[in-house]
Amino acid sequence: MMKRQVWLLSLLMLLAACAPLTEAPTAIPATTLLPTPASAEEAALTGLRPLTTSGLAGFGDWAPDGESLVYIVATEPPLLYGRWPGWPEFEVWWMRADGSDARRLAQGHSPFLSADGQTVFFLHRPLYSNLKLWAVDVRGGAPRRLLGPIGGLTVHQLDDGRLVVSESGTYTPLRLFDPRKGTLSNLTGEMPTNSPEDARLSPDGTRLAYPKGQDVYLAEADGSNPRLLSQGGGSGARVWWSPDSQRLAYTTGNHWTDQLMVADRDGGNQIVLLPRLEESGYVASLAWSPDSRMLLVATDAYHQQMPRPTRLLLLEADGSGQRQLLETYLHDASWSPDGRTLALSRWDGPQGELTSRDVWLATLTDRATVAELPPPTPEPVPTPTPPLPLPGADLSPEQVIHRFWKAIDAGDHLTAWACLATQRRACQGLAYFMAGWQCVHRAHVVDIRPMYTEMEAETERQMFQVRVDLEMTEDCFYGMAPGPFTLLVRETPHGPWLIDSFNTGP
Numbered sequence: 001m002m003k004r005q006v007w008l009l010s011l012l013m014l015l016a017a018c019a020p021l022t023e024a025p026t027a028i029p030a031t032t033l034l035p036t037p038a039s040a041e042e043a044a045l046t047g048l049r050p051l052t053t054s055g056l057a058g059f060g061d062w063a064p065d066g067e068s069l070v071y072i073v074a075t076e077p078p079l080l081y082g083r084w085p086g087w088p089e090f091e092v093w094w095m096r097a098d099g100s101d102a103r104r105l106a107q108g109h110s111p112f113l114s115a116d117g118q119t120v121f122f123l124h125r126p127l128y129s130n131l132k133l134w135a136v137d138v139r140g141g142a143p144r145r146l147l148g149p150i151g152g153l154t155v156h157q158l159d160d161g162r163l164v165v166s167e168s169g170t171y172t173p174l175r176l177f178d179p180r181k182g183t184l185s186n187l188t189g190e191m192p193t194n195s196p197e198d199a200r201l202s203p204d205g206t207r208l209a210y211p212k213g214q215d216v217y218l219a220e221a222d223g224s225n226p227r228l229l230s231q232g233g234g235s236g237a238r239v240w241w242s243p244d245s246q247r248l249a250y251t252t253g254n255h256w257t258d259q260l261m262v263a264d265r266d267g268g269n270q271i272v273l274l275p276r277l278e279e280s281g282y283v284a285s286l287a288w289s290p291d292s293r294m295l296l297v298a299t300d301a302y303h304q305q306m307p308r309p310t311r312l313l314l315l316e317a318d319g320s321g322q323r324q325l326l327e328t329y330l331h332d333a334s335w336s337p338d339g340r341t342l343a344l345s346r347w348d349g350p351q352g353e354l355t356s357r358d359v360w361l362a363t364l365t366d367r368a369t370v371a372e373l374p375p376p377t378p379e380p381v382p383t384p385t386p387p388l389p390l391p392g393a394d395l396s397p398e399q400v401i402h403r404f405w406k407a408i409d410a411g412d413h414l415t416a417w418a419c420l421a422t423q424r425r426a427c428q429g430l431a432y433f434m435a436g437w438q439c440v441h442r443a444h445v446v447d448i449r450p451m452y453t454e455m456e457a458e459t460e461r462q463m464f465q466v467r468v469d470l471e472m473t474e475d476c477f478y479g480m481a482p483g484p485f486t487l488l489v490r491e492t493p494h495g496p497w498l499i500d501s502f503n504t505g506p
Contacts, residue, residue, distance in 0.1 A: 034365040036339055040294055040314040041321040044370045045342070047363040048326075051099055055356025059334060059345045060092070061112040066337040068096050068138070070111040070120050071359050073104075092122050094138055097341070097361070106136045106143040113138070114179070115161040121146075121179075123153060133165070135179065147177060147184070154197040158205045166196035174199060174208075174223075188223035198238055202245040207265055209248050211237035216250050218267045229267045238283070242292035247317060249273070249295060251283050258282075260297065262317055271319040274299075284310060285332040290339045293317055298330050307426040309349065325364075331357065340364060349429070389418045391496040397462050397488040398448050400497045405468055409443040421489050421498040442471040451485065460490040461500070 037043035052071070060070040075089040090109040095102040105111075108124035118138055125131050132148030133155060147153070152168030155177075163177040164187065174187040174196060188208070193199050199210035201221060208219045209229070216230040216237045230237065230252050240249040246265050252258040260274035260283055273295070274280050281299035288295055297313045310330040315322045331345035342364055347357035391400045400419055407416035413434045417425060420433075428436075451463040466486045482502030489500040 034363055034369055036364065037366040039321055040316045040323045042366045043314050043323050043325065044365060044367040045325050045362045046365055046370045046373060046376065049361055051359040051361050053358060055358060057359050058331060058357055059343045059359045062334065062336050062343065063113050063117040064115065064337055065117060066097065068094060069343065070094050070113060072109050072111065092120060105140065106134065108134060112157060115157065146179065152197065156200065158201065159203045160205065164201050166199060168197035170196065187221065200239050200241055202241045202265065203243055204245040206245065209239040209241065211239065214253060227267060229263060240286045240288065242288045243290055244292040247292060249286060273315050273319055281311065287334050289335055290337055296333050296335060298333055307422055389415050391419055393494055393496045395497060397464065397497045400488060400499065401448055401464065401466055401486060402445055404499060405443045405445050408437055408440055413437055419499050421500045422491060424500065439473045440470060441473065444469045462488050
């Protein structure tokens with residue numbers, strides 16, 4: 001799936017409110033300090049272990065000393081549609097890195113620790129309100145509101161403890177908030193980017209990098225003297241500063257031909273780290289090592305490709321080598337401050353029986369050390385998922401539409417889910433889909449009329465106007481009824497027709 005901030009904010013729209021659940025940590029045995037790898041090619045992971053076990057947790061941030069961390073816990077299983085109206089709820093928790101002393105701090109999400117490790121900053125959206133920035137002491141006590149309400153709030157921290165504040169999707173300037181003084185000041189003048197949530201000030205506060213349209217720019221901290229770093233490549237460009245503020249990693253967009261690049265703080269010495277994201281998949285998350293020497297990159301398949309587990313790669317910042325550390329379903333990964341431990345937000349995949357997620361830890365060392373360690377305890381074998389009953393390639397688009405609605409009418413949600421395009425299945429797992437459609441009692445296709453056909457590379461699309469007679473329960477989600485137009489896609493020349501979307505207009 002997707003970067004930590006974006007994933008946490010988008011996940012807010014997927015979880016429903018409920019009474020808080022207790023988060024039970026799993027104790028982590030003490031281990032001998034293992035050597036760190038001298039290079040990416042020598043690296044290996046060992047000691048992969050769950051830190052939480054509720055299936056409702058996601059990683060937040062490490063404490064500066066690496067002895068503890070903060071994370072979020074959802075207050076009910078992550079089903080797509082819940083009671084309405086109401087906002088989903090999260091809780092901010094603190095725990096020692098050995099799995100002990102877990103405690104709830106506040107209601108909220110997107111937590112990160114202050115530079116001294118004594119304060120947790122987090123976001124919270126009360127019912128019928130915009131986001132607010134809050135703070136709470138790690139020792140506990142009453143949370144205190146710092147900023148807001150603000151729509152689409154995004155925050156990141158500088159080395160000196162000040163916070164860079166932006167409002168997503170607006171043209172307001174980036175602002176600096178000093179938690180110690182409680183002061184808020186403009187960082188930039190006229191907003192230099194139409195994606196302020198993706199703009200990043202270097203940790204030392206001296207350089208600004210940001211996407212603007214399809215390009216990536218570098219500027220002074222106040223947005224002045226902008227200069228083009230990367231031109232073209234789509235609308236999904238992103239930037240990540242190294243901890244020492246000397247290098248910048250960036251993607252050129254969201255197309256298969258895009259690249260993951262690294263440049264120095266002034267835009268020079270550009271190095272290609274991943275030359276073709278078509279093969280590796282798009283960059284879902286990226287984290288620099290604490291010493292700014294390596295990058296931890298999680299890549300996911302593009303929507304045109306078959307869904308697959310996330311590949312966790314370790315890359316040398318100078319382009320001299322790389323290694324795949326792990327292939328599993330991940331939301332993100334993060335380094336401990338000493339660079340010896342990785343924190344992973346793992347989940348069970350789009351077709352899992354439970355769409356659960358937990359925080360896991362793993363030790364980063366070298367392959368020679370791993371070869372000398374006792375064999376690891378095997379992970380529990382997950383419950384086998386049923387085979388996916390994809391429509392036959394010989395079925396027409398109209399027949400696939402009938403197949404979908406007949407399955408919904410019969411309560412055969414697996415067959416209906418298999419009629420969806422691969423990206424829709426990857427983004428909306430089977431458990432989400434079942435939770436959403438179980439309120440439909442009866443479905444009958446009344447009429448199908450073709451609208452248009454188009455070709456894009458090897459992908460063929462057809463739009464149909466479809467009239468469906470539906471009977472739904474009163475508690476059905478208000479947006480459940482599909483629009484009158486259905487778009488189908490043939491993802492490969494000889495593959496089956498699949499439903500890409502239901503639309504309200506052609």
